Amino acid sequence: MIEVKAVEKPDERRDFPRGHLEAVHLSGLDFAVGTFEPGWRWSESVAPLAGTESCQIHHNGYVVEGRMHIRMDDGAESEVGPGDVFVCSPGHDAWVVGDEPVIVYDFAGGMAQEYAKAAEG
DSSP: OOOOOOTTSOSEEEEETTEEEEEEEETTEEEEEEEEOTTOBHHHHTHHHHTSSSBOOOEEEEEEESEEEEEETTSOEEEEOTTOEEEEOSSEEEEEESSSOEEEEEOSSHHHHHTTOOOOO
8 A cells, every 4th residue: 555645735724823734644644734923822822722721732743944942731841943853742832933934744643633623512
């Protein structure tokens, strides 16, 4: 089996304040490209859609461009930038650092499946 899709032709796009996500769904892989504009912050732009205090999505990411600061619910903090590969467990806030958009590729699956979807209920 071989399956190929182009990120330039995503299966779906989700827009949220100061950013958007494009997702490609393949057998065994849900891949997301997140674009976050300067001024974007998860707790302001996505939390109202998610209905949670902090991001509850697990990320396996690669930063293509820009810088993002991540603060875990337990207080641990880090910053990621171009060329960085990172793993981030659920329970965090994040925001764009500086005046350059951030583009993140996420291979974990949860971002492509659930991120920035309105909470049900």
